[in-house]
Amino acid sequence: xTVRSGFRGASAEALATLSTSVESAADAGTTGTELxxxxxxxxxxxxxxxxxxxxSLPAEAKAGLVDSIFSGKVSASTLALVKTAVGQRWTxxxxxADVLEHLGVVSTVRSTGGDAGRLADELFTFAGAVRGNPDLxxxxxxxxxxxxxxxxxxxxxxxxxxxxxxxxxxxxALSGSHRTVDAALTAYQKVAADVxxxxxxxxxxxxxLTPADSDRLAAALSRQYGKDIHVNVVVEPALIGGIxxxxxxxxxxxxxxxxxxxxxxxxxG
Numbered sequence: 001x002t003v004r005s006g007f008r009g010a011s012a013e014a015l016a017t018l019s020t021s022v023e024s025a026a027d028a029g030t031t032g033t034e035l036x037x038x039x040x041x042x043x044x045x046x047x048x049x050x051x052x053x054x055x056s057l058p059a060e061a062k063a064g065l066v067d068s069i070f071s072g073k074v075s076a077s078t079l080a081l082v083k084t085a086v087g088q089r090w091t092x093x094x095x096x097a098d099v100l101e102h103l104g105v106v107s108t109v110r111s112t113g114g115d116a117g118r119l120a121d122e123l124f125t126f127a128g129a130v131r132g133n134p135d136l137x138x139x140x141x142x143x144x145x146x147x148x149x150x151x152x153x154x155x156x157x158x159x160x161x162x163x164x165x166x167x168x169x170x171x172x173a174l175s176g177s178h179r180t181v182d183a184a185l186t187a188y189q190k191v192a193a194d195v196x197x198x199x200x201x202x203x204x205x206x207x208x209l210t211p212a213d214s215d216r217l218a219a220a221l222s223r224q225y226g227k228d229i230h231v232n233v234v235v236e237p238a239l240i241g242g243i244x245x246x247x248x249x250x251x252x253x254x255x256x257x258x259x260x261x262x263x264x265x266x267x268x269g
Contacts, residue, residue, distance in 0.1 A: 007102075011095040014088035015102070021081045022103045022110075029111035029165070031081075034074040035104030036172050038082055041069070042097040052086045053096050059087035098177045105169065105188055109195045112165045117230060120192035120200065122166040124232040126158065127185035140174060140181050150174050189232070198228040204236050204244040204255070221245065 007015050025031040042049045048069075052062055063083040070079055082100070090096050112119045130137050140150055151171045158167045173184035193200040201221055203209070209217070214231055221229040225247065242255035 007091070007095060007099060009091040010089040011091040011099060014085065014090060014095075015099050017088060018081060018085055018099065018103060019106070021077075021084060022107055025077050025081075025107060027075070027077075027111075028107045029168075030075055031078055032104045032106075032108035032111060032165075033168065034078040035081075035100045035107060036168075036176075038070060038074065038078070039097040039100040039104065039177075040175065042100070043094075049093055049096065053090045053093045055089055062086040094177075101172070101176050102191070104172070105191045106195060108165050108168055108172075109188075109192045112163060115163055115165075116192055116196050119163055119166055119169075120189050120196075120230055121232070122158075122162045123169060123185050123189045123192065126162070126166070126170055127182055127189070128234065129157075130181055130185070137181075147175050193230045196228070196230065198230045199225060199247055200230050200232065202232050202234060202246040204234045204239060204246075206235070206237055206239040206241050206255070208235050209233055217243075217245075221247070 022028075022031065042052065048065075051057065051065060054062070063086060066083050066086055067079065070082060074082070081103075085096060085100060109116055109119060130140065139145065139153060142150075151174060154170045154174065155167060158170055162170075169188050170185070173181045173188065176184050178184035178187060190200050201218075203214075203217065214233060218229050218231045221231070229247070240256035242258070243252075244255050244258070245252040
């Protein structure tokens with residue numbers, strides 16, 4: 001399994017090395033939770049982060065430091081992975097915590113087994129709810145509210161309605177490496193699709209697609225991109241008609257509004 005990420009240079013090489021250990025973890029759900037916790041500690045302790053990524057220190061010494069801090073607090077497999085991590089070279093100091101968070105997301109997605117597609121859908125739906133509800137968006141971004149308070153709010157909204165893995169990732173989105181909750185959820189959706197060997201597409205339409213139409217669109221996009229596509233549909237009546245597809249940096253805009261805008265520009269020119 002190969003999961004794309006934004007890491008470069010030495011950090012990308014470190015991620016590739018560590019990914020093998022994550023794939024072999026016996027309890028992916030526990031591994032994900034523990035990696036989130038370790039990443040949080042590294043972010044909150046700049047001195048520890050600097051020592052853990054210092055290339056002038058022997059890997060054995062850094063592994064010993066990790067052992068003294070996390071032994072008994074995380075599983076043996078997670079501890080071994082973190083020890084391996086501090087023995088790697090990193091392009092930037094912050095990349096250590098960010099990679100551990102990323103691997104935590106991968107592990108959490110893997111823990112869902114055959115429900116990875118449902119997980120991606122639930123993350124997409126929750127992200128849409130955050131974007132569409134200013135009060136919720138403000139509550140989750142309010143620096144005056146504690147992380148625990150925000151986490152309780154998220155759990156109150158999702159517990160019993162979404163997969164436990166969805167809830168775990170929604171909570172992690174509150175304090176991970178991403179600038180906003182929306183950005184984190186979007187990144188997690190991509191990881192969920194990658195774990196399934198798929199690409200994620202956002203499809204904007206004026207009216208809901210039937211299941212058959214959605215399947216045909218996914219099949220057509222899969223043929224075009226040479227891999228399976230996980231389709232997320234957003235209904236926007238203002239588009240009037242047609243369809244807009246967003247896959248990574250690619251945009252295919254065939255909406256009526258887009259065509260009218262093009263016509264208007266041509267007339268103005």
